[in-house]
Amino acid sequence: MTPASQSARSFLVRLGGEVTTKSRRVRQRFQQKLVQNLRDALAAHQVPFRQVENQWSRLLVQGDDSATEVLRRTFGVQSFSPIEGFAPCQLEQIVQIGKQLYHQRVQGRTYAVRAHRSGGCRLSAQRVNETLGAALNPGATVNLDRPEVTVHVLMTPQGAMFYHQVIPGPGGLPVGVQGKAVALLSGGFDSAVAAWHVLRRGVELHYVFFNLAGAAYQRLVVSVAKVLADLWSYGYRPQLHVVDFEPVVRALRTQVNPKYVQVVLKRLMYRAGSQVAQEIDAQAIVTGEALGQVSSQTLKNLAAIQPAAQVLVLRPLIGLDKEDIIAQSRTVGTYALSCKVQEYCALVPEKPVTAARIEAVDNEEGKLSPELLPPLVQQRRVLDLRRLEVEELVVESIYIDHVPQGAQVIDCRPDYQYDAWHYPGAINLPLEELIDNFKHLQRRRCYVLYCPFGLQSAAVAEKMQQAGFEAYSFRGGTAALRRWMQAQGITEDDPLVPDPRD
Ligand code: ATP
Ligand code: MG
Numbered sequence: 163m164t165p166a167s168q169s170a171r172s173f174l175v176r177l178g179g180e181v182t183t184k185s186r187r188v189r190q191r192f193q194q195k196l197v198q199n200l201r202d203a204l205a206a207h208q209v210p211f212r213q214v215e216n217q218w219s220r221l222l223v224q225g226d227d228s229a230t231e232v233l234r235r236t237f238g239v240q241s242f243s244p245i246e247g248f249a250p251c252q253l254e255q256i257v258q259i260g261k262q263l264y265h266q267r268v269q270g271r272t273y274a275v276r277a278h279r280s281g282g283c284r285l286s287a288q289r290v291n292e293t294l295g296a297a298l299n300p301g302a303t304v305n306l307d308r309p310e311v312t313v314h315v316l317m318t319p320q321g322a323m324f325y326h327q328v329i330p331g332p333g334g335l336p337v338g339v340q341g342k343a344v345a346l347l348s349g350g351f352d353s354a355v356a357a358w359h360v361l362r363r364g365v366e367l368h369y370v371f372f373n374l375a376g377a378a379y380q381r382l383v384v385s386v387a388k389v390l391a392d393l394w395s396y397g398y399r400p401q402l403h404v405v406d407f408e409p410v411v412r413a414l415r416t417q418v419n420p421k422y423v424q425v426v427l428k429r430l431m432y433r434a435g436s437q438v439a440q441e442i443d444a445q446a447i448v449t450g451e452a453l454g455q456v457s458s459q460t461l462k463n464l465a466a467i468q469p470a471a472q473v474l475v476l477r478p479l480i481g482l483d484k485e486d487i488i489a490q491s492r493t494v495g496t497y498a499l500s501c502k503v504q505e506y507c508a509l510v511p512e513k514p515v516t517a518a519r520i521e522a523v524d525n526e527e528g529k530l531s532p533e534l535l536p537p538l539v540q541q542r543r544v545l546d547l548r549r550l551e552v553e554e555l556v557v558e559s560i561y562i563d564h565v566p567q568g569a570q571v572i573d574c575r576p577d578y579q580y581d582a583w584h585y586p587g588a589i590n591l592p593l594e595e596l597i598d599n600f601k602h603l604q605r606r607r608c609y610v611l612y613c614p615f616g617l618q619s620a621a622v623a624e625k626m627q628q629a630g631f632e633a634y635s636f637r638g639g640t641a642a643l644r645r646w647m648q649a650q651g652i653t654e655d656d657p658l659v660p661d662p663r664d
Pocket of ligand 2: 455
C-alpha cells in the first residue's frame, strides 16, 4: 500500500451484494471486468495517479479528487470512501493517527468510531472502537445510534485505513458482464433512460438511430448518445449506427393508411434494429416504450409491432410514468438535450390506430417494397461515440447538392442581385442581415442558403447548425443551383413547395 502523495488520493471501493454473492468463478470474472472498466473510466477522464488494485473484498483506486465523479458513474460500484489516512495495524499507532485525523472534525459534534476487520488482522475491533473513541472524547460526545461523524477504521493485514464518508455509487453490474445489445435511440427522454437502465445491468450497449428529420436532429441525438457513451459506458467503445429513414418516411406517407403509419414505422424500426443487432452479434434490442404512453404503445399495438423483431426486445421502462422517466433523465444527464429533441416530432397522424390487429398491420406493411429497408441498413453510418466530437458532424453536412422538398431557400446576396434573378420562392436575406436575424426563423424548417460561390453562405449555415437549425449551403453557389434547377426541370415560375412537416 502506498501512502497518498500530496494531491493523490486513494479510494476504497465496495462491490454490490449481487457481485459478492456469486460463485467464486463468476465473481472473479465480474470483478476483473470492473477493474478493467474503472481503468478505462479513469483514463477517459484523464484522472492522474490512476491505479486500480483488486483486493477481492474491495478495490483500491488511486487518483485525485476528480476520481470521485468517475466512481459515481461506474456501474458495479456500490459505494466508495476517500481514504484520509493509513496506519500500521497496531493499537497505539491507530489511536495516534486517528486522533490527528479526526480530533478537529468531531469537536462539538456527536461521533462514533467503527472499526472493521478484514483478512488476517488480529487487533480487536472493539478495542479500537473504545480506545480511539475515548481519545477523541474531549469536546465531543459519543453517540453510537445516530452520530454526526462516523470515523471508520478498516484493519487489513497490510495496515489500517481511515475514512469517514461513504458515498453511494451507481450500483448495478459492471458493463460487459451481461453480453451485448443495441438500443433504439430517438434522443427523447425515454430511450436514453431505457438505455441507461440496461447499461446498469451490465450490458455492453450500442445505439441505432433512425434519422427521420435531417441533420440538426441528428446532431442532437448524437449528443444524447455521447452523454451515455462518455459518462456511463466504460470498458468498450460504444458505436452509434445512423440509418437514413427519410426514404421510409416518404414511402409511409404515400403508401400506407395514415392511421397505421406509426405502428408500421415502429415495425420497420424493430426490423432494422434486429438486423443491426444480428450483424454485430448482439442478443437484444432495447426500446424506451412504456405501456400506454402514446398511441403506438397500447398493449394491442405493442403486440402488433412485436412480430417484426428478430431478436429479444427489452423494454425497461414498461411500467414507469412519464414524470419518473423525466426525473431519471436528470440523473443520466440527458434531460436538457432531450427537451430540445421534443421539438422534432415527426409524423404524427391525426387519429392513429390504438388497437391494431396483427393482420391489418401485416397488410399495411405489405404495401411497402421488401427492398426498401435492407439497403438503408447496409448503408448506415457507424460512429465511434467516444472519439467523435459533435462539431465534426457540422462540417461534414454543411453543403448540399439539392433543395429538399419543402425547404425554405434563402438568397444571401445583395438585393439588386436577388431582383435580377432568384430561386423560385426564395426569400432575400443578405448575409449580414441573416447572421443577425436567423434566430427569429422558424426552427422546424429546413433552410438552403446560397450566395455567389456557396462559401459565405456555408459559414452562416454552420452558425445556424450550431444553434440547432437544419441549414445548408448549396454547394457551388448560384451557378451550381441554376444548373441543378435545369437538370430537374424546375422553372423560375414554379410555386413554392410547402413543408410537409408544417
Ligand atoms: P422517446 O421514447 O425516446 O422519448 P419518442 O417518444 O419520440 O422517443 P416513441 O414514439 O415513444 O419515441 O418510440 C418508442 C421507442 O421507439 C423509443 O423509445 C425508441 O426506443 C424507439 N424510437 C423511436 N423513434 C426512434 C428513432 N428515430 N430512432 C431510433 N429509435 C427510435
Ligand atoms: Mg416515448
